[in-house]
Amino acid sequence: MRRDDGTDGAANDSVSEPANGASDSPAHGPAPQGAHDAHDGHREHGAQGAHDADDPPEAGDDADPSALRIEELILGSERRYTPFQAARAAGVSMELAARFWRAMGFADVGQARALTEADVLALRRLAGLVEAGLLSEPMAVQVARSTGQTTARLADWQIDSFLEGLTEPPEPGMTRNEVTYPLVQLLLPELEEFLVYVWRRQLAAATGRVVQAQDDDEMVDRRQAIGFADLVGFTRLTRRLEEEELGELVEAFETTAADIVAAHGGRLIKALGDEVLYVAEDAGTAAEVGLRLIETMAHDETMPELRVGIAFGTMTTRMGDVFGNTVNLASRLTSIAPKDTVLVDGAVRAELTAAGEAPESEKESEDLSGFRFALQPLYQRPVRGLGVVEPWLLRRRL
Structure with missing residues (x-):
């Protein structure tokens, strides 16, 4: 049977119950209220360092004591629970506890004492939101997964680039x-x-x-502008530069791109080394961000050339990411854009002209001084998976 997080419900989640059944109650169901505070003849709530002869080993028995001190400082408490004991103390099933634990991105720990009071409290809080009807169980798992993925990257960055140097x-x-x-x-x-x-x-x-969304559908499938910015020739650079130089270039690109996107009203979705993906509520903002990216990188001699593709339309948002044909179209436009240029689709052009930010045509007889952008049609061409599209070359009107 498949569960709603995509894993196999027939498989045992994370950890099985203790084999002898002696160290905890035999339930997968919630423990009675207050059970996690009672000793029940066991030592998981006993004095620090005390263990019965048949207790599972501590996860940190062979670890550096100073490393354990740092872990306890960060977590705010010592290791004292096996996963089964933590689930019981939190009053949740072992299956649900394992789903939360894996969703947050943590490895199975067998029957080692690796969990703390903070882990129990987190399980209790998530389960409480489900019991109160504020979150469905699948949504609670998504909350755990999205939070885990985001903070894992933050923690890795802080250790690699921040604490390591200090x-x-x-x-x-x-x-x-x-x-x-x-x-x-x-x-x-x-x-x-x-x-x-x-x-x-x-x-x-x-x-x-x-x-600000108009209706419930717009909250999920929203019409926005989506932009890709891609460094040209990055694969060649990976063969030519030392790892440290390459890392510095990627960090500089991501930092510069993130600053430009934020400063001009866009929102950075993700950075993928040589590529950034951003969204904006309107085409004008996305166009300004795209041109600013090109202009800024062009003035940096250490950076390769850049190309940008922008599309406008409906896209689906999930866990902070975006999906759909509009996203795919923006990616395809980026791949066919000449270096140091911005290509947009017909929907972006329609939005810009409707907002009075670009002219309908470029006739010399017309006064074009009041427009921010200029648009030049390029040859129609087939785009893999999306049919024939007519890209437009976007420029800033001087």
Whole structure:
């Protein structure tokens, strides 16, 4: 049987119940209220470091004690639960707990004591939202997955590019762990507060976009402009540049592109090394972003040439990403665009002319001084999977 998160319901999720059944109640169902606070003759709520002879091993038994200290500092509590015990303490089924855990992007840990009070609280909160009817179970799994994917990338970046540089041992004989602990102790509360602030800001902006939608269908399948910006000749660069140089170039491109998209009213969907994908609520904003990207990169001698494709239409949004024929068309336009140019589809042209931002035609007899953009038709051509399209070359009107 397939479950609604696409995994096989017949397979055991994450971890099976303890084989002897002695260390916990035999349920997959919720534990009685308060059961997670009772000792029940077991030691998972006992004194720190105390274990029965048949208790599962600690996940960190062979780990560096200083590394465990850093983990406890970040998580706010020590490892004390097996996955089965954590599910029982949270009052959720083992199956649901495993779905949440995997959705957040964490590996199975068998029957090791690897989970903390914070893990129990998180399970309890998600399950509580489902029980209260605020979220369906599939939606709660999506919340866990989207949050896990987003924060995993953030955490990797912070460790690779931020903490790594700050935790170089300042004196011979010092280990990185000895330097890291006090640094994390100082930074953690500040970074946590900042993360919550940015999330609230982003949530307010996203909510604003949703409440302005005309109807429920528009909230899911929305008409927007979508733009791709692609570095020309990136594959050749990967063979010519050292890894460190390539990494610096990609970071500079992504940073510059993200700043331009945000500053001019667009929204960055994702960056894929040599390519960025962004959306805008109107064609004029998307066009301005595309031209700004070309102009900015052209003035940077370290950057390859850039090409941009923009389409306008309906697209489906899922977990912060966008899908649909409009997205595919923007990608195809990018692939056929000459270097340092922006190609748009007929729908973008129609939006720009309807908004008075580009003329219907380029007749010399007409006064064209009041328009922001110029549009030049190019030859119609077949585009794989999308039929014949007529691309338009977008320029800034000087």
